[in-house]
Amino acid sequence: MVGHITLADGRTIEVDCLSCALTSGLITPTGGVIYETDHFHVHQDVAYPIRGLVIVASKRHFYGMDELSVEEQMEYISLIHKIRHEQRILLGIDHVYYFYNEDTTHHFHLWMVPRYEWMKEFGNSVESLRPALLHARNHMNDEENMESVLEGITILRDGLRN
Numbered sequence: 001m002v003g004h005i006t007l008a009d010g011r012t013i014e015v016d017c018l019s020c021a022l023t024s025g026l027i028t029p030t031g032g033v034i035y036e037t038d039h040f041h042v043h044q045d046v047a048y049p050i051r052g053l054v055i056v057a058s059k060r061h062f063y064g065m066d067e068l069s070v071e072e073q074m075e076y077i078s079l080i081h082k083i084r085h086e087q088r089i090l091l092g093i094d095h096v097y098y099f100y101n102e103d104t105t106h107h108f109h110l111w112m113v114p115r116y117e118w119m120k121e122f123g124n125s126v127e128s129l130r131p132a133l134l135h136a137r138n139h140m141n142d143e144e145n146m147e148s149v150l151e152g153i154t155i156l157r158d159g160l161r162n
């Protein structure tokens, strides 16, 4: 599937798969790469300015959980565990919502969405996820929050690399 991506500098590029473009380094995510392993790439989609929100994308292009190689399976769970630990210790995040769907236009990627007090107005569990993300995109795009999001990226990056 071909998509058009508008970069932060205004350029529009055509990519077959956004996740391939990100994990191969063709596109640098805003805030930069948080962490990389042999098989996975960790970054934040700042289109949803939520401090500590992390996307874990595979470097290989596939869609299904049952397509992970044994090596990828091992790396995946220990990577998520490591990120979750840093979110808790360094950013004080008590709960995380995990979201992943196989019929995506991107390839295999997991969202790790911190659960904040303000999200409770959108309900609990899966029904609150999309409204909370949209609320962040439409109403939290101010300079102060963006600074906090970028700081969160830096804190996680430092934590994961140490």
Ligand SMILES: [Zn+2]
Pocket: 017, 018, 019, 020, 021, 060, 061, 062, 106, 107
């Ligand atoms: Zn891909």
